[in-house]
Amino acid sequence: MEFGSIEREIHVDATPEVVYEVVSTPEHLRGWWPDEAEFESAPGGTGTFRFGDGASPDAHVVALTVVEADPPRRFSFRWMHEPDETATPGNSLLITFDLVPSGAGTLLRLTETGFREQGWEAAVLEEQYRDHVTGWDHYLPRLAPYASGLVQAP
Amino acid sequence: MSVIVDDELWSAVGDPIRRRMLDLLLTDGGGTATTLSERLPVTRQAVAKHLGVLDRAGLVHATPSGRERIYAVDEAQFARAVAQLSSVGAAWDARLRRIKRIAEAIQLSRDSRPET
Numbered sequence: 001m002e003f004g005s006i007e008r009e010i011h012v013d014a015t016p017e018v019v020y021e022v023v024s025t026p027e028h029l030r031g032w033w034p035d036e037a038e039f040e041s042a043p044g045g046t047g048t049f050r051f052g053d054g055a056s057p058d059a060h061v062v063a064l065t066v067v068e069a070d071p072p073r074r075f076s077f078r079w080m081h082e083p084d085e086t087a088t089p090g091n092s093l094l095i096t097f098d099l100v101p102s103g104a105g106t107l108l109r110l111t112e113t114g115f116r117e118q119g120w121e122a123a124v125l126e127e128q129y130r131d132h133v134t135g136w137d138h139y140l141p142r143l144a145p146y147a148s149g150l151v152q153a154p
Numbered sequence: 155m156s157v158i159v160d161d162e163l164w165s166a167v168g169d170p171i172r173r174r175m176l177d178l179l180l181t182d183g184g185g186t187a188t189t190l191s192e193r194l195p196v197t198r199q200a201v202a203k204h205l206g207v208l209d210r211a212g213l214v215h216a217t218p219s220g221r222e223r224i225y226a227v228d229e230a231q232f233a234r235a236v237a238q239l240s241s242v243g244a245a246w247d248a249r250l251r252r253i254k255r256i257a258e259a260i261q262l263s264r265d266s267r268p269e270t
Contacts, residue, residue, distance in 0.1 A: 010250045014261035022257045032252035108253065111248060145249050 001143045011110045016072035019106045034115050035059075039077075048083060063087070067094065068097040074098050089114060118120040166211035167235050171196060174203050176227060179214065184226040186219075 012019050022028040022056035026037040026047070036054065039047020045066040064079040065087040076096035077086035084093055093114040100107040161178060167173055171194065178184055187205060191198035205225055209215040212231040216223040 006242070006246055008246050008250055010198060010254055012254045014257035018260050018264070019253070019257045022253055022260065028256060031256050032249055106257075108250065111247065132174045 001023075007110065009107060011102060011105055012108050013105045015104075016101055016106045019099055019108055020072040020075060021092045023108070024069065024071070039064055039066065041075075042066060045069075065092070068096075072099055148151065166213055168206050169204070169207075171200075172208055175201070175204055175208065176213065176232070179225060179227045180232075182222050186222040186224055188222060190225075 014022075022032070025042045026041070028141075029037040029049075034049035034051055036050035037047070039045055043066055046063065047133055048061050048063055050059055050061050053116070061079050061083070063078055063083040064077050066075075066077045066078040066079070067087075068074050074097065076094060078092035078094050081087045081092040093112055094107075096111045098109040098111075100109070167176070174194060175190055178190060178195060181258060182189075187198050187202040190205075191201040196204075205214060205216075209225075212228055213235065214225045215228050216225050222245075
């Protein structure tokens with residue numbers, strides 16, 4: 001039962017600078033993960049993710065703490081700890097995005113570690129979250145207006 | 155109904171000692187409260203209690219053997235627990251696809267508006 005970490009990589013046809021913005025700023029995170037994100041995107045910066053409607057009892061709020069912010073190479077943060085606790089390896093999961101230039105684009109590497117300690121709780125949260133929304137059904141309608149909004153932005 | 159079952163399953167495997175017990179039962183092909191307590195930093199009584207939790211979650215099955223009960227991992231239920239954890243990986247695959255789409259949309263919009 002070795003569930004120590006999850007590793008993934010994906011090629012993105014965008015520069016590391018653009019990919020860094022998307023993985024590290026609250027405005028963009030809302031487009032691909034939580035319903036609401038508030039945090040300062042600098043080392044030591046703290047904040048929260050919210051999953052679900054804020055007015056609903058089903059909503060979950062979890063804390064995050066930025067560990068490294070090294071644009072456009074690496075962004076990492078800890079999450080899942082209680083909002084009044086300091087993030088440590090024992091109470092949180094560490095998510096690291098490494099960005100490597102690849103042709104005109106970027107190789108984006110994701111690592112999430114800490115599963116032996118916290119992964120079960122995180123998985124429960126994910127399961128509960130997916131009971132309410134199922135991936136693309138939830139995100140696709142959001143994404144088109146989001147992308148065209150970017151194109152129209154001054 | 156399925157949500158309740160899942161809650162039991164998750165809390166059963168959420169405890170480090172119980173995960174260690176599952177590891178030992180899988181490696182050894184089975185064991186009793188006595189044999190498990192010899193290899194864990196907890197009492198036989200505590201092991202018996204943990205085995206009860208695992209049994210209720212359907213993760214182990216007991217077969218009487220003399221004065222002891224021999225426990226073995228229920229492979230179907232264990233596979234189900236593992237599958238739920240691997241869904242965390244699937245969630246990341248979906249997130250990364252969304253990151254890709256958003257970043258590529260931004261890049262396209264910037265390329266079509268060259269800096270002056």
